[in-house]
Amino acid sequence: MRLTQLAVLAIATSLLTTALAVAAPGLRDSGPPQQGRAIHSAGDLAVLPGPARVEVENRILADRLDTLLPRLMAESGLDMWLVINREYAEDPVYFTLVPQPSFAARRTTMLVFSRKADGTVERLSVNRYPLGGPYTAAWSGGDLDAQWKALADVIVSRDPKRIGINTSRHWPVADGLTAGLDARLREVLPSDFASRLTPAEPLVIRWLETRTAAESEIYPHVVALARGVIAEAFSTKVITPGVTTTAEVAWYIRGRFEALGLPIWFFPDVNLQRPGIACKGDEGFCGVSGVIQRGDVLHTDVGICYLKLCTDTQEMGYVLRLGEAAPPAGLQAALAEGNRWQDLLTGAFVTGRTGNEILARTLEASRKAGIRGSVYSHPIGFFGHAPGPTIGMWDNQRPTPVQGDWRLNPDTAYAIEGAIWRGVPEWGGQLVHMKLEQSALFDGKTVHYLAGRQTEWHLVR
Structure with a gap:
C-alpha cells in the first residue's frame, strides 16, 4: 500500500x-x-x-521572518531593506529569505522588507514569479522597465527614512547587490530617496549569525x-x-x-x-x-x-x-x-x-x-x-x-x-x-x- x-x-x-x-x-x-x-x-x-525537509525549512523561515527580522531591523535602525538580485547572480543572503523549493532568483527578483509603525515588517516581492508563502506580490507583471517602476512606487509610497541595500567593502555576504543593479536602483528612485540608501551590512550579519x-x-x-x-x-x-x-x-x-x-x-x-x-x-x-x-x-x-x-x-x-x-x-x-x-x-x-x-x-x-x-x-x-x-x-x-x-x-x-x-x-x-x-x-x-x-x-x- x-x-x-x-x-x-x-x-x-x-x-x-x-x-x-x-x-x-x-x-x-x-x-x-x-x-x-x-x-x-x-x-x-x-x-x-x-518533501519533509521543505516543510521544516519553511516553518523555520516563517518564524524567523515573523519574530527575528522585525527585532533585527529595529536594532539596525533600518526602515526598509531591499534584496535585489538576478538569476545566476544570487545575493548570498537570498536563499535564507525565500521559501523552498527555490533554485534561483528567476529573471530579476526583488524583495522588500518595510518596517511598520507597530514594529512588524511588511514583506513584499516584486518579480515575475510570485514567491507566495510569507510574501505578498506587489507587481502584476510586465517588462523589466515596468518592474523597476513598480519597485520605485513601492518604496516611495512607504516613505522610508533609511533604506538598507546589500553593499559592503569587507563582508562578502553583505555585498550581494551588483554594481549594475545598484546603478539602476538609483536611476529609478527620486533623488531624495536615492540619498536614503545605506549599507545594510549590520542587518545582514545579524540575520545570518542569529539562531532561533x-x-x-x-x-x-x-x-x-x-x-x-x-x-x-x-x-x-x-x-x-x-x-x-x-x-x-x-x-x-x-x-x-x-x-x-x-x-x-x-x-x-x-x-x-x-x-x-x-x-x-x-x-x-x-x-x-x-x-x-x-x-x-x-x-x-x-x-x-x-x-x-x-x-x-x-x-x-x-x-x-x-x-x-x-x-x-x-x-x-x-x-x-x-x-x-x-x-x-x-x-x-x-x-x-x-x-x-x-x-x-x-x-x-x-x-x-x-x-x-x-x-x-x-x-x-x-x-x-x-x-x-x-x-x-x-x-x-x-x-x-x-x-x-x-x-x-x-x-x-x-x-x-x-x-x-x-x-x-x-x-x-x-x-x-x-x-x-x-x-x-x-x-x-x-x-x-x-x-x-x-x-x-x-x-x-
Missing part, C-alpha cells in the same frame, strides 16, 4: 522529533568538562526525505550526523590497516553523506601522523596522505549542511598496534590537553567581547597553562564559514581587522576550531598535532557543544 505524502511527512517528522530527543542532551550539560560524547554511527539518526529557538533544537541532530559518519570512517568498517589509504577514507565519508542525502560544503580531508614523520610545530598543519598503518594517528575535517544549517567538524583517530587496547599514554594526554585548550577558548566567550579579545585571552591563558596552541575559530550557520566574530586564523594569531572586531552576540553558533602541539614520549618526544573542531552554540552565557565533543580517541582495532 502506498503512503500519502502527508503520511510520509508525519512519519518523517516523528522520526526527527525522536532523534532530536536523543541528540539534544548536550545543550543541557552543566559545563564544558561534562560535554564529552561518543557517537558511534549515523545509522541510528533520522534523515528526512526531500527552533534552529537550536534541530542543530544538535545535524551535528550528530556529521560526527556519526566520522565514527564510521575511523573504524574497521572502513579501514584495513596496511591496505586502506587516507584518500579512500575521505571518499567513503563523501559517499556516505551522499547516500544520506546530506550535501557537503567542502571535500573531506583525511591525513595521518606517525613516528618518523616530523611535525615541526607552529609552522602549519602536520599530517600526510598514504596507506594507513597500525600505530598511526588519523585526522579528518568534514562539513555538511542539512535543514539549511551547516557543520564543521575535526576529530582524531588511532590505529591500535597488535596487543594494544588503548592509545599510548602520551596520545591520551595530548587529547586531554586539547580538551583543556577548548575549555580555555570557550571560557573566554563573553557577550560583547570582540573576536580579537577572545583570541588574545585564549592565547594568554594557553601560555600560562603551558599549552602550545593555535586558535582559528569562526561562526557557522547558513554557511560553513559564516559571518560574525573571527577568532584568530590559522596563519594569523594576531588581531584580524574588521571581522575580528565584530562583537559576540547571544544565540550564535561557532566552530570551536584550533589545535595544540604536544610531545609524545612513546614517539621519542616527537610532536603530535591535535587538530580539533566541534560545532557549538553560545546562548549568551555558556558555550554548548551541539552534539557533544570528542574526549576519547576513535579506535581502529
Whole structure:
C-alpha cells in the first residue's frame, strides 16, 4: 500500500522529533568538562526525505521572518531593506529569505522588507514569479522597465527614512547587490530617496549569525550526523590497516553523506601522523596522505549542511598496534590537553567581547597553562564559514581587522576550531598535532557543544 505524502511527512517528522530527543542532551550539560560524547554511527539518526525537509525549512523561515527580522531591523535602525538580485547572480543572503523549493532568483527578483509603525515588517516581492508563502506580490507583471517602476512606487509610497541595500567593502555576504543593479536602483528612485540608501551590512550579519529557538533544537541532530559518519570512517568498517589509504577514507565519508542525502560544503580531508614523520610545530598543519598503518594517528575535517544549517567538524583517530587496547599514554594526554585548550577558548566567550579579545585571552591563558596552541575559530550557520566574530586564523594569531572586531552576540553558533602541539614520549618526544573542531552554540552565557565533543580517541582495532 502506498503512503500519502502527508503520511510520509508525519512519519518523517516523528522520526526527527525522536532523534532530536536523543541528540539534544548536550545543550543541557552543566559545563564544558561534562560535554564529552561518543557517537558511534549515523545509522541510528533520522534523515528526512526531500518533501519533509521543505516543510521544516519553511516553518523555520516563517518564524524567523515573523519574530527575528522585525527585532533585527529595529536594532539596525533600518526602515526598509531591499534584496535585489538576478538569476545566476544570487545575493548570498537570498536563499535564507525565500521559501523552498527555490533554485534561483528567476529573471530579476526583488524583495522588500518595510518596517511598520507597530514594529512588524511588511514583506513584499516584486518579480515575475510570485514567491507566495510569507510574501505578498506587489507587481502584476510586465517588462523589466515596468518592474523597476513598480519597485520605485513601492518604496516611495512607504516613505522610508533609511533604506538598507546589500553593499559592503569587507563582508562578502553583505555585498550581494551588483554594481549594475545598484546603478539602476538609483536611476529609478527620486533623488531624495536615492540619498536614503545605506549599507545594510549590520542587518545582514545579524540575520545570518542569529539562531532561533527552533534552529537550536534541530542543530544538535545535524551535528550528530556529521560526527556519526566520522565514527564510521575511523573504524574497521572502513579501514584495513596496511591496505586502506587516507584518500579512500575521505571518499567513503563523501559517499556516505551522499547516500544520506546530506550535501557537503567542502571535500573531506583525511591525513595521518606517525613516528618518523616530523611535525615541526607552529609552522602549519602536520599530517600526510598514504596507506594507513597500525600505530598511526588519523585526522579528518568534514562539513555538511542539512535543514539549511551547516557543520564543521575535526576529530582524531588511532590505529591500535597488535596487543594494544588503548592509545599510548602520551596520545591520551595530548587529547586531554586539547580538551583543556577548548575549555580555555570557550571560557573566554563573553557577550560583547570582540573576536580579537577572545583570541588574545585564549592565547594568554594557553601560555600560562603551558599549552602550545593555535586558535582559528569562526561562526557557522547558513554557511560553513559564516559571518560574525573571527577568532584568530590559522596563519594569523594576531588581531584580524574588521571581522575580528565584530562583537559576540547571544544565540550564535561557532566552530570551536584550533589545535595544540604536544610531545609524545612513546614517539621519542616527537610532536603530535591535535587538530580539533566541534560545532557549538553560545546562548549568551555558556558555550554548548551541539552534539557533544570528542574526549576519547576513535579506535581502529
